[in-house]
Amino acid sequence: xxxxxxxxxxxxxxxxxxxxxxxxxxxxxxxxxxxxxxxxxxxxxxxxxxxxxxxxxxxxxxxxxxxxxxxxxxxxxxxxxxxxxxxxxxxxxxxxxxxxxxxxxxxxxxxxxxxxxxxxxxxxxxxxxxxxxxxxxxxxxxxxxxxxxxxxxxxxxxxxxxxxxxxxxxxxxxxxxxxxxxxxxxxxxxxxxxxxxxxxxxxxxxxxxxxxxxxxxxxxxxxxxxxxxxxxxxxxxxxxxxxxxxxxxxxxxxxxxxxxxxxxxxxxxxxxxxxxxxx
Amino acid sequence: xxxxxxxxxxxxxxxxxxxxxxxxxxxxxxxxxxxxxxxxxxxxxxxxxxxxxxxxxxxxxxxxxxxxxxxxxxxxxxxxxxxxxxxxxxxxxxxxxxxxxxxxxxxxxxxxxxxxxxxxxxxxxxxxxxxxxxxxxxxxxxxxxxxxxxxxxxxxxxxxxxxxxxxxxxxxxxxxxxxxxxxxxxxxxxxxxxxxxxxxxxxxxxxxxxxxxxxxxxxxxxxxxxxxxxxxxxxxxxxxxxxxxxxxxxxxxxxxxxxxxxxxxxxxxxxxxxxxxxxxxxxxxxxxxxxxxxxxxxxxxxxxxxxxxxxxxxxxxxxxxxxxxxxxxxxxxxxxxxxxxxxxxxxxxxxxxxxxxxxxxxxxxxxxxxxxxxxxxxxxxxxxxxxxxxxxxxxxxxxxxxxxxxxxxxxxxxxxxxxxxxxxxxxxxxxxxxxxxxxxxxxxxxxxxxxxxxxxxxxxxxxxxxxxxxxxxxxxxxxxxxxxxxxxxxxxxxxxxxxxxxxxxxxxxxxxxxxxxxxxxxxxxxxxxxxxxxxxxxxxxxxxxxxxxxxxxxxxxxxxxxxxxxxxxxxxxxxx
Numbered sequence: 087x088x089x090x091x092x093x094x095x096x097x098x099x100x101x102x103x104x105x106x107x108x109x110x111x112x113x114x115x116x117x118x119x120x121x122x123x124x125x126x127x128x129x130x131x132x133x134x135x136x137x138x139x140x141x142x143x144x145x146x147x148x149x150x151x152x153x154x155x156x157x158x159x160x161x162x163x164x165x166x167x168x169x170x171x172x173x174x175x176x177x178x179x180x181x182x183x184x185x186x187x188x189x190x191x192x193x194x195x196x197x198x199x200x201x202x203x204x205x206x207x208x209x210x211x212x213x214x215x216x217x218x219x220x221x222x223x224x225x226x227x228x229x230x231x232x233x234x235x236x237x238x239x240x241x242x243x244x245x246x247x248x249x250x251x252x253x254x255x256x257x258x259x260x261x262x263x264x265x266x267x268x269x270x271x272x273x274x275x276x277x278x279x280x281x282x283x284x285x286x287x288x289x290x291x292x293x294x295x296x297x298x299x300x301x302x303x304x305x306x307x308x309x310x311x312x313x314x315x316x317x318x319x320x321x322x323x324x325x326x327x328x329x330x331x332x333x334x335x336x337x338x339x340x341x342x343x344x345x346x347x348x349x350x351x352x353x354x355x356x357x358x359x360x361x362x363x364x365x
Numbered sequence: 366x367x368x369x370x371x372x373x374x375x376x377x378x379x380x381x382x383x384x385x386x387x388x389x390x391x392x393x394x395x396x397x398x399x400x401x402x403x404x405x406x407x408x409x410x411x412x413x414x415x416x417x418x419x420x421x422x423x424x425x426x427x428x429x430x431x432x433x434x435x436x437x438x439x440x441x442x443x444x445x446x447x448x449x450x451x452x453x454x455x456x457x458x459x460x461x462x463x464x465x466x467x468x469x470x471x472x473x474x475x476x477x478x479x480x481x482x483x484x485x486x487x488x489x490x491x492x493x494x495x496x497x498x499x500x501x502x503x504x505x506x507x508x509x510x511x512x513x514x515x516x517x518x519x520x521x522x523x524x525x526x527x528x529x530x531x532x533x534x535x536x537x538x539x540x541x542x543x544x545x546x547x548x549x550x551x552x553x554x555x556x557x558x559x560x561x562x563x564x565x566x567x568x569x570x571x572x573x574x575x576x577x578x579x580x581x582x583x584x585x586x587x588x589x590x591x592x593x594x595x596x597x598x599x600x601x602x603x604x605x606x607x608x609x610x611x612x613x614x615x616x617x618x619x620x621x622x623x624x625x626x627x628x629x630x631x632x633x634x635x636x637x638x639x640x641x642x643x644x645x646x647x648x649x650x651x652x653x654x655x656x657x658x659x660x661x662x663x664x665x666x667x668x669x670x671x672x673x674x675x676x677x678x679x680x681x682x683x684x685x686x687x688x689x690x691x692x693x694x695x696x697x698x699x700x701x702x703x704x705x706x707x708x709x710x711x712x713x714x715x716x717x718x719x720x721x722x723x724x725x726x727x728x729x730x731x732x733x734x735x736x737x738x739x740x741x742x743x744x745x746x747x748x749x750x751x752x753x754x755x756x757x758x759x760x761x762x763x764x765x766x767x768x769x770x771x772x773x774x775x776x777x778x779x780x781x782x783x784x785x786x787x788x789x790x791x792x793x794x795x796x797x798x799x800x801x802x803x804x805x806x807x808x809x810x811x812x813x814x815x816x817x818x819x820x821x822x823x824x825x826x827x828x829x830x831x832x833x834x835x836x837x838x839x840x841x842x843x844x845x846x847x848x849x850x851x852x853x854x855x856x857x858x859x860x861x862x863x864x865x866x867x868x869x870x871x872x873x874x875x876x877x878x879x880x881x882x883x884x885x886x887x888x889x890x891x892x893x894x895x896x897x898x899x900x901x902x903x904x905x906x907x908x909x910x911x912x913x914x915x916x917x918x919x920x921x922x923x924x925x926x927x928x929x930x931x932x933x934x935x936x937x938x939x940x941x
Contacts, residue, residue, distance in 0.1 A: 161627025364566035
């Protein structure tokens with residue numbers, strides 16, 4: 087199989103030059119490199135420009151609600167942990183509407199890879215600042231500049247308990263592909279923040295802006311170091327920032343020990359003894 | 366006259382005094398003596414303090430609801446005496462601790478029986494808390510029941526909790542002996558026959574619902590704690606490993622329903638449970654279930670709102686809400702079980718309906734039905750069947766992109782299970798074509814909308830219709846839905862005993878609205894009285910809207926308390 091096989095007959099609707107093209111490319115390459123069967127891959131999409139990858143990827147897809155792809159992915163993996171589960175969402179979806187779910191899936195170390203398309207904007211709704219936007223961002227809804235300070239995606243994921251945290255750049259597809267391969271291979275909650283421009287609504291954080299600031303780093307040795315790295319002088323460290331071995335949520339369930347939970351099938355159960363306990 | 370056939374026992378005390386456990390043991394004890402019971406508890410939203418009560422109506426003949434008036438009042442604190450003394454019927458008995466009431470009021474024809482609950486508990490080597498067991502023993506003695514049956518139940522109850530029953534049994538015996546010594550002459554032989562029978566369960570609506578789900582092949586249950594649905598979560602949690610289910614508490618109701626949809630999408634037979642406030646949070650994703658045609662059963666165990674409302678009380682205020690919830694329009698099914706038996710069978714059936722029709726299905730219960738208990742024979746498991754609808758689990762020889770939402774004569778499309786089937790498709794919250802690709806084309810939109818709604822006539826055929834109980838040419842018909850069934854049945858029985866002709870028309874599924882069946886039944890009526898636990902008369906409104914007819918009268922109740930047959934009868938008599 088090659089990357090072409092992962093295309094559907096629908097071409098993306100993203101603006102020319104959008105970082106989503108780069109992420110889409112790296113994603114397909116990683117799937118090919120890892121040799122995954124496309125009918126065993128479930129991608130759960132959020133709502134936004136990133137979520138509009140839905141029509142373009144030939145795998146099993148679930149295009150869910152804004153802010154809610156993570157819990158859907160959690161449920162999919164519980165039912166059948168043999169499936170490769172990936173979440174594709176924007177930064178508004180993940181840190182605005184859906185931040186609570188990121189926190190709890192991280193705590194659970196639910197096995198999935200969440201890829202955040204981080205362009206600091208709600209682009210599909212025409213350019214409002216997202217929770218990752220720089221303080222003072224001027225848009226049509228924030229004419230005096232946004233007031234809140236931005237959430238730090240890497241620090242958030244680290245403190246949530248994600249066992250794999252990486253950051254990448256949509257303008258460096260080979261690096262991003264390798265990062266995805268490692269995230270997909272990791273068992274547990276893998277979080278990858280992908281820095282990208284929004285060519286239509288974000289004139290500040292452009293490709294040149296990121297190229298000047300991203301710095302490839304090695305994984306931190308302790309959680310504390312990883313957080314320091316994320317808060318440190320290097321504005322945009324990229325690569326695997328943190329990886330630890332910890333049992334994934336479903337690995338702690340006896341119901342999942344003997345294989346995918348749904349492989350047992352569903353049958354009528356004999357509850358005579360159970361009813362007798364109420365006599 | 367009434368006490369030969371039935372009597373009502375009520376115990377009261379502070380939260381933390383074990384009122385609920387004590388009451389439950391009393392119910393079980395009566396059931397094992399061959400009597401029919403209904404029990405009901407009232408408690409405020411607290412862990413300690415406040416005022417808790419537990420009442421049990423005990424009857425020789427089958428009974429469906431409580432009655433007004435208490436024949437035995439057991440007071441574990443003075444507040445119980447103050448609050449409930451006026452409920453005690455003439456020639457009723459009040460058991461109380463003289464510490465709580467040193468001077469007995471000269472009041473009506475009521476027998477005050479002092480018993481030092483606390484002292485007896487301490488004397489028998491137990492803690493003060495065991496005064497609840499002393500009260501049980503005293504009750505058993507007053508009713509001429511067998512102590513060994515109480516002992517058996519105390520043993521079972523405390524062993525299940527991993528504790529020693531010995532102290533409780535000794536305390537209970539102390540209460541039992543005290544009554545036998547002190548009140549040999551004046552206690553009143555009650556109609557309980559001391560024959561040991563163990564052929565009826567004592568079971569709550571939530572427990573019956575959980576059993577129905579287990580029997581009906583439930584695989585995954587997701588929930589967030591919320592009164593009065595929490596006991597479904599605890600019941601299923603305890604049983605998950607034995608029966609091979611995954612039961613998970615999520616961080617909020619939104620993740621509950623989205624995780625459930627993910628699990629169902631990936632092939633698990635799934636249910637979620639909550640109350641009105643949690644359902645409010647689930648509403649958006651109910652639309653997601655509908656749009657992606659992902660099967661899901663949602664239990665809404667009602668309590669009064671609006672908002673936080675009365676968390677530990679009962680009501681029927683969510684009917685219109687669940688019928689219309691989520692933006693735009695789509696088919697759904699709603700079950701409104703009226704008793705523990707319907708809780709059992711309808712839950713299993715709901716799982717089938719959800720998977721056959723690939724829609725969201727709601728089971729609407731309430732605190733009164735969910736947490737109250739009824740004695741009932743073991744449910745016959747034969748009618749339970751597991752149907753998964755048109756799913757594809759067999760591995761396709763070649764992987765292919767599949768028309769998951771292809772148009773069919775019934776509107777139901779084949780549903781490949783991801784992974785197992787090797788078939789690919791997109792489940793899409795956006796409007797979509799037959800493969801699930803996002804589409805804004807108007808012809809695609811029309812086709813998909815019509816496909817979704819095409820299911821409705823077939824769905825209607827498979828939902829339980831309204832049921833007529835009682836005389837054919839009834840001069841009055843009581844009409845209701847859900848848990849008012851019991852009070853309506855007993856009210857009708859009381860009126861029929863007085864020589865009237867009264868029937869009950871119980872709506873078991875208000876959606877899809879059973880237009881022709883209900884119309885047919887209502888044509889048989891002479892006078893109709895609708896009974897429902899909400900302010901605006903929601904079923905009444907649906908009947909007026911869809912059938913263009915109004916009942917002769919409507920009896921609504923919205924104070925958080927259940928209906929009593931006596932008050933229904935009073936209202937019914939005013940019509941005749």
